Amino acid sequence: MGYQHIKVPAEGEKITVNADLSLNVPDRPVIPFIEGDGIGVDITPVMINVVDAAVAKAYSGKKKISWMEIYTGEKAAELYEGDWFPAETLDAIKDYVVGIKGPLTTPVGGGFRSLNVALRQELDLYVCQRPVRWFEGVPSPVKEPGKTNMVIFRENSEDIYAGIEWKAGTPEADKVIEFLQEEMGVTKIRFPQECGIGIKPVSKEGTVRLVRKAIQYTIDQDLPSLTIVHKGNIMKFTEGAFKNWAYELAMEEFGGTLIDGGPWVSIKNPNTGKDIVIKDVIADAMLQQVLLRPDEYSVIATLNLNGDYLSDALAAQVGGIGIAPGANLSDNIALFEATHGTAPKYTGQDKVNPGSLILSAEMMLRHMGWNEAADLIITGMNGAIQAKTVTYDFERLMEGATLLKCSEFGDAIVKHMA
Numbered sequence: 001m002g003y004q005h006i007k008v009p010a011e012g013e014k015i016t017v018n019a020d021l022s023l024n025v026p027d028r029p030v031i032p033f034i035e036g037d038g039i040g041v042d043i044t045p046v047m048i049n050v051v052d053a054a055v056a057k058a059y060s061g062k063k064k065i066s067w068m069e070i071y072t073g074e075k076a077a078e079l080y081e082g083d084w085f086p087a088e089t090l091d092a093i094k095d096y097v098v099g100i101k102g103p104l105t106t107p108v109g110g111g112f113r114s115l116n117v118a119l120r121q122e123l124d125l126y127v128c129q130r131p132v133r134w135f136e137g138v139p140s141p142v143k144e145p146g147k148t149n150m151v152i153f154r155e156n157s158e159d160i161y162a163g164i165e166w167k168a169g170t171p172e173a174d175k176v177i178e179f180l181q182e183e184m185g186v187t188k189i190r191f192p193q194e195c196g197i198g199i200k201p202v203s204k205e206g207t208v209r210l211v212r213k214a215i216q217y218t219i220d221q222d223l224p225s226l227t228i229v230h231k232g233n234i235m236k237f238t239e240g241a242f243k244n245w246a247y248e249l250a251m252e253e254f255g256g257t258l259i260d261g262g263p264w265v266s267i268k269n270p271n272t273g274k275d276i277v278i279k280d281v282i283a284d285a286m287l288q289q290v291l292l293r294p295d296e297y298s299v300i301a302t303l304n305l306n307g308d309y310l311s312d313a314l315a316a317q318v319g320g321i322g323i324a325p326g327a328n329l330s331d332n333i334a335l336f337e338a339t340h341g342t343a344p345k346y347t348g349q350d351k352v353n354p355g356s357l358i359l360s361a362e363m364m365l366r367h368m369g370w371n372e373a374a375d376l377i378i379t380g381m382n383g384a385i386q387a388k389t390v391t392y393d394f395e396r397l398m399e400g401a402t403l404l405k406c407s408e409f410g411d412a413i414v415k416h417m418a
């Protein structure tokens with residue numbers, strides 16, 4: 001396929017997806033990447049260096065990634081004459097099926113809508129998978145950070161996060177308010193004049209496909225529990241329905257049985273015969289539970305906005321969003337990205353922690369079946385942290401640490417891959 005600005009590498013082949021959704025990964029796969037806005041310019045080249053070093057070391061030159069830059073955000077707007085979200089970027093991700101992206105800026109309270117969310121919506125990347133684990137030696141505000149080991153499955157396509165909303169005082173907002181009051185009998189809009197309105201869609205289909213992935217992951221990784229996190233006491237037909245549909249799925253598709261009359265459900269892991277508990281916790285209570293009793297939680301399935309909040313809160317428990325990775329997944333496309341944003345005040349300073357994007361790439365390597373290279377990244381990360389050679393975010397909380405730049409931390413990871 002001919003692209004306008006994307007340069008396809010001279011060497012390399014596409015990763016393809018089989019009918020059973022497994023991947024065919026050639027030894028020289030082409031991987032598209034978006035550098036990202038803000039600190040993307042700092043962390044993305046470091047991620048590429050670390051991944052290349054891990055792959056070279058693991059496979060002695062037999063395997064190698066051909067990186068292909070694609071564009072969204074500020075760099076796209078420059079290159080494509082004001083187009084922040086070029087169609088050929090979506091085409092490339094669909095075509096090459098595995099990619100990685102840096103963070104993209106979203107203006108607050110006006111301007112364009114999130115490009116990150118737009119990518120998830122356009123590609124129907126309905127799972128946002130964010131593992132939260134502690135690396136020994138990382139400074140943390142909690143006493144026993146090693147007890148936090150969870151994987152968030154955040155619904156990535158629905159909820160208030162989809163951005164269906166109208167600005168206060170516009171004819172559109174007034175029309176929706178009028179419809180609600182006159183045709184739906186709504187009397188509870190406290191101040192209907194100059195009132196912004198947002199819509200929160202949560203469907204059975206959207207819930208079931210996300211929760212199915214989360215339960216399957218719990219089974220495959222032989223984990224003890226899955227917790228449905230929701231605010232269903234207040235938002236009964238969206239968050240409450242999410243909880244009910246999740247339990248129904250566990251009963252109907254995974255042979256669940258009620259524990260003590262319900263609502264908790266027990267399912268058998270077909271691979272190990274062990275019991276898996278499916279439970280639910282209301283979202284506000286969950287924020288204190290994960291802090292006070294983290295070892296009681298392993299996999300979390302939740303809606304889009306809850307998952308956003310929980311991701312950053314849990315990341316802080318294990319040392320901050322400098323090492324919080326993630327993946328956006330559909331059934332056949334995977335786009336990896338860090339949990340954090342563009343941290344604009346640090347742009348171009350070679351200062352921030354590249355760990356989140358490097359660990360996102362580590363998830364990508366496992367997704368490709370390149371586990372040996374992924375393992376080397378974990379070894380290197382552990383080594384660099386234990387040697388106390390770290391970026392500012394860890395250094396400011398560690399005693400006796402050596403402050404490294406973003407790129408130097410990447411070099412330290414490579415050095416410790418032995």
Ligand SMILES: NC(=O)C1=CN([C@@H]2O[C@H](COP(=O)(O)OP(=O)(O)OC[C@H]3O[C@@H](n4cnc5c(N)ncnc54)[C@H](OP(=O)(O)O)[C@@H]3O)[C@@H](O)[C@H]2O)C=CC1
Nearest residue numbers: 103104105106107116321322339340341342343352353393
């Ligand atoms: N997926 C994406 O692309 C996302 C994009 N965004 C967008 O990013 C922009 C900025 O958002 P903002 O709310 O400032 O959140 P950010 O996540 O960008 O940054 C908040 C703070 O987190 C810390 N931080 C973030 N990244 C790193 C890192 N790599 N290493 C060390 N510390 C880090 C810094 O803390 P400190 O000040 O303590 O050093 C930083 O000031 C917004 O436009 C937002 O919409 C936000 C989240 C996700």
Ligand SMILES: O=C(O)CCC(=O)C(=O)O
Nearest residue numbers: 105106114116117308339
């Ligand atoms: O898209 C954005 O700007 C923010 C997204 C975000 O915070 C997230 O997905 O975790």
Ligand SMILES: [Mg+2]
Nearest residue numbers: 308311312339
């Ligand atoms: Mg977020």
